[in-house]
Amino acid sequence: DGGITQSPKYLFRKEGQNVTLSCEQNLNHDAMYWYRQDPGQGLRLIYYSQIVNDFQKGDIAEGYSVSREKKESFPLTVTSAQKNPTAFYLCASYTGGMNTEAFFGQGTRLTVV
């Protein structure tokens, strides 16, 4: 079955450590996105990529980094520069069609301990 896989589902990080969240899709979608979700704030865009080896900052990119070396993969690294990284992270992909929706992974809940 086609879809988006995020791993791990739960992640714990010590302060000062970098951590990488995985996102893989087998939908052959060109565009991929990372969103952060905090209670009461909806989904906020961190980074997005419309094509391999290219990505753009979203509204809250500070303290995060991404790569897009393969069409299927769009990992997100939460660096120690991100001051408040505890949140729910959602990865999405989109085919680029006019009337098609974004598809989402199951999410990763990151907690800083």
Place this chain on the structure above:
Amino acid sequence: AQKITQTQPGMFVQEKEAVTLDCTYDTSDPSYGLFWYKQPSSGEMIFLIYQGSYDQQNATEGRYSLNFQKARKSANLVISASQLGDSAMYFCAMRPNTGNQFYFGTGTSLTVIP
């Protein structure tokens, strides 16, 4: 600037009744798509319904319908015959057709009461 506004942080509805979740949007793009997603407590985002800005008729998908009023820039979700399983967060989103970005509202938490 693109903006989605959902003014209802929380809503309650009696089982089997209909409920309307409000969404207004702001965009200068003449062509755009509007989406509703459901997020249960598990966290996954489930696509519910889509409305294109040039669609003449309101979209419907089973118990979901979208009340689209273009002049008022509103795209309200109507859920008919509510079920206990409808209890979840609901997000309105917009994608201008000039780009590939999706813009989300802050969501509405719906609770269905037996």
